[in-house]
Amino acid sequence: MDRNGVDSSYATMCSDVTLCANNKGFFKNFVEEMVSLAEIDGWLDDFELIEDKEKVLAVRNNEKIMEPINELLSRIQPLFRGKDARVSHEKKTAALIALKNGDLVKSLSLANQAVLRAPMTGTDEVIDNGITLALSLWVRSEVLLSLNRPKPALEDLKLALKERLPARMRADYYWRMGHCYKGTGETTRAKVSYELASRLLGDKKEAKIQLTNDIESLNHSTQSERPSKIKEPQVTCGAALNLPAISKLVKITEDNDKGRYAVANAPVKTGDIILAESPYAACLLADCHGSHCLHCFVRLEDFEDSAPIWCPNCSGVAFCSIQCRDAAISTYHLFECPFFNLFIGSGMSILSHIALRMVTQAGLDTSLSIHSKCLNNEIKTIQSPVLNDVEGEKKKFKIKSRKERLNRTRNGMNIIENKTSDIQEIEPQIKNETSYNEKIEMAAEQIYSLVAHSRQRKGADYLKRIIMGMFLTECLKKTDFFKNCEKENITKAEISICELIVRNLQLLQFNAHEIYETVRGEHQFRGSKPVYIGVGIYPTGALFNHECYPAVARYFNGKKMLYRAIRPLESGEVAAENYGPHFLMRTLKERQRMLTCRYWFRCQCIACVEDWPTLKETESKSPIYLRCLNKKCNGKIKVIKNPTNLKCMKCSTAFNKTSLKECLNEVDTVLSQYEEGAKLMEQQRPQDAIEIFSKAIDCFYDFAMPPHRETHIAQESLRSCYATFGNTHILKEK
Incomplete structure (x- = not known):
């Protein structure tokens, strides 16, 4: 433990796994050797004090470290599954x-x-x-x-x-x-x-x-079936003007302690969709390269309208359509394809792959422009579409006129909600190439305003990421990525790309989301489980803070990420998601250890402050906490057996027999509705179950407060129901 009570060895392990996914590849051992070499004569301690923008050059200027690094880089050659x-x-x-x-x-x-x-x-x-x-x-x-x-x-x-x-x-x-x-x-x-x-x-x-x-034999009375248009999921109450990915029910605010985060802008009801966003960049897990489309992540087996389409260069990936193939080939896949097997053999993580993808999808010129605007200006001076509309203690960014702000917002953000989905899916063949690059740059401004915690990063961790940046940059050098760069500018361009990848590696550690599909058998719910197929970075979704008792459930439609409320929110309440550790499954100690070591913050949500019990620790029938009858008070009263003289500990407002009886009757009604929702799930009627669960949960919060075992189980059931409207794969019986 360090002086702040953080398990430093576990924190290092959590950080390393975002760079290298396993110990089988050569990269992890190599960077550990480089760290040991850098510790000689205290160089690593001095390196930690160097400004971020000077760190890559500092490593390049260290001949003792660069000698083995250059030896490794010189051996890089294309390695992929070719044609036969x-x-x-x-x-x-x-x-x-x-x-x-x-x-x-x-x-x-x-x-x-x-x-x-x-x-x-x-x-x-x-x-x-x-x-x-x-x-x-x-x-x-x-x-x-x-x-x-x-x-x-x-x-x-x-x-x-x-x-x-x-x-x-x-x-x-x-x-x-x-x-x-x-x-x-x-x-x-x-x-x-x-x-x-x-x-x-x-x-x-x-x-x-x-x-x-x-x-x-032709039957001329037969008419061809017109393909039905798949209805894209939309946010409830329409999209916010400044951020098309989120509902008008939500806004982004800011304070000194929490940074930027999402809160309810108006009352949110259970079942409301408050975010629907496509990724800025996303990568498919290597294990899914043969089963899913590399570009849109659809499972090929489930895509009835087309058969797998080939890459002209490699045999290691497949696409669901010519459109997806051409979009990938003409941007990122052209530069990544020759090194797929090398990436796997190195043991690098999927986050490292996305760090590269953020560069390859943009191309050299746009990446250099992003580096100039977003890294040299240190992010927070950027007039990002999001930052300009943040509410909070300090409005750090202003654009002169409303008209200018709206124009910047539309240009920068319509890409996020384009009907053809994310930035990768804006086909490079589009007539207006300048517009394509401008849209990437605009969206990049939002991405590079996300936290990277560079100043809190230890020298050893930074060095490892720089070596990964050098490795990936060297791979790009052995493709045509730098072919249009003037000879006298090539070294500067290579350094800039390396620095951009290093920044990507840092911000992805805290802001990426795993993309999953629900795999199930014949029954929609029995035996179903989420299976992760990829990872993406979502500019607006990344602004939602974590709570161990989240307000939303996350699911995916293709690569599009959706947040849907699993409990009601009053205006001003935090619209929190969950980064992994949920109070139902993990104790306070376990959650805090994971969050401080993996995400570098100590959670102060109500479940942590009040140390709510896990599901295993709660009784089969949990106690009820009633809301104080005083609307101005946020106190809650625990109802015990044979209650008499119930009084709020905060404001001393008392329950009379009539009000208490009314509340307890409401409890019985809600519990019966939870049971009805469970029966509807058993009958495989998810939409009906959503409606009954949503109504019951909203009712519960009118008169009661958490923790409450039955309500939390209902909320998790609701999460499962939402997932049926996202990525789903039905296992075929053998």
């Missing part, structure tokens, strides 16, 4: 055998592998005459059609044609296309396709007879 025409050919052949045997699931899996491993057309002429990709797509389209998935089968056919499907297969191509259009209900197009196939068949009489039968 032979493997693709074998998978394609195996897929056809499985299809013939009627094992469609296995056949599709093999066909997907064939597509993802296939090199680009013309790369390897020895195997399949260089058209392995086209032939793999052809096979997969047949499998998809057999699985009654005509839409993705049709997409594969179109892609196969683009990849030089042989002209001799053109008749079969249009014939199968006719089947696809027939399956989607587009009978006119199906007929045209069949007729084209018939012309190309030549004198094959039997085939033409079959084609004629296919044409006659």
Whole structure:
């Protein structure tokens, strides 16, 4: 323990894990050796006193440390799972055998592998005459059609044609296309396709007879189903003008002790959505690279309208659509793709990957501009859209006119709520490239105003992050990231990018959120559990403070993060989320240890101040704490058995028999509603359960106060109900 009562060894471990996820990679041991080397002659102690903006240069100027670092950096080479025409050919052949045997699931899996491993057309002429990709797509389209998935089968056919499907297969191509259009209900197009196939068949009489039968089988009264628009979740009562990600019911305020944080701007009811935000940057866990779209995080198995799309360079990732693939390839993936296996082998954390992604998605010029504005000016001088509208003890930032503020806000923030989602999803092919870069810079101003606790950081921790920054910068040097940089400016640019990554590594430690999906079986709730698939940084969501008794539940729709109230809030009350340690599951001592070591603050929420019992420590039927009848008093009165002369300890207001009986009757009503909500969950009716739980919880807070076991269980049940409207995957029975 240090002099502040913090478990320093545990704090170091918590900090290290945000840099290196495991001990298997080479990076963790290497940086530990560098720290030991830096401690010789007291250099590390002096390093700790150096200004933040001089620290990277200080390390670069230390020849004793840089010698082994340069040796490591010199060995960096691209390392990724490449294309293999032979493997693709074998998978394609195996897929056809499985299809013939009627094992469609296995056949599709093999066909997907064939597509993802296939090199680009013309790369390897020895195997399949260089058209392995086209032939793999052809096979997969047949499998998809057999699985009654005509839409993705049709997409594969179109892609196969683009990849030089042989002209001799053109008749079969249009014939199968006719089947696809027939399956989607587009009978006119199906007929045209069949007729084209018939012309190309030549004198094959039997085939033409079959084609004629296919044409006659078309039901022209059938209409194709129009894809239903998926309703995007919206914040309750409309979005705040200055921050489109949050509801008008919430505002951001500031004080000297808590910094910036969210409070209710008006009464919030249980069930209200108070935040819906896409990430500034997000990365998929490496373990999910084969199961989810790298760009939008949708689970590929659950995406019925398309089959996995390939990266032209590597075989280690997949995309749900051409749109997602092109958006990724034309920005970040181009620079990250060659080093994916190296990243995994290094043992670096997903936060380290996001630190890199924040640079690669912006590109060199925009990243250098962000460095100039956000790092050289030390963040807090930036006229960020958020900071300009913060309420609190000190308004630190002002923009001259309301019109200018609104223009900056719209330009900087509409990206956060763009219908196509986050910054990564603004496709670089858009006509206005300048606008794209400006939007990134505007959003970056908000990101780089988040806390990084640089001045509290120990020298050893800072050194480790600088070495990671150097490692990632060196990877970028071995791509085309710096190719447009003037030769005389290259060293300065490399240092700036390294400094930007180091800042990213610091602020991500305290501001990133894990993205999850709910995995369940046949029943919506029994046996369901959250499974983490990625991590993102959310500019506005990061401003919500932690409490061990949170006011909101967090869930995800794709990468979009939603906060939904699990208890009512009066105007001015803190709209808190939970960073992990909840009072129901962890004791006060456990929570404080985790929060001080992982997030560097000591929680002063009501659950900590009053030391509320955990769920295990509470009795099966917990006591009731009634609100004081005096509306100006925030006191609460514990109701014991056979209560008489109940009086508020704060203001001495007494309960008479009538008022007490009314409150206890309300308790019985609320408890019965909780039971009704639980029954609705058992019946798999989450929306109905949400309505009954929300009504009951709001009612409870009208006359009572926490802690209350049954209410907390109802709130956790509500959290599970909310999650059913987010990312969900149903496990198939084997």
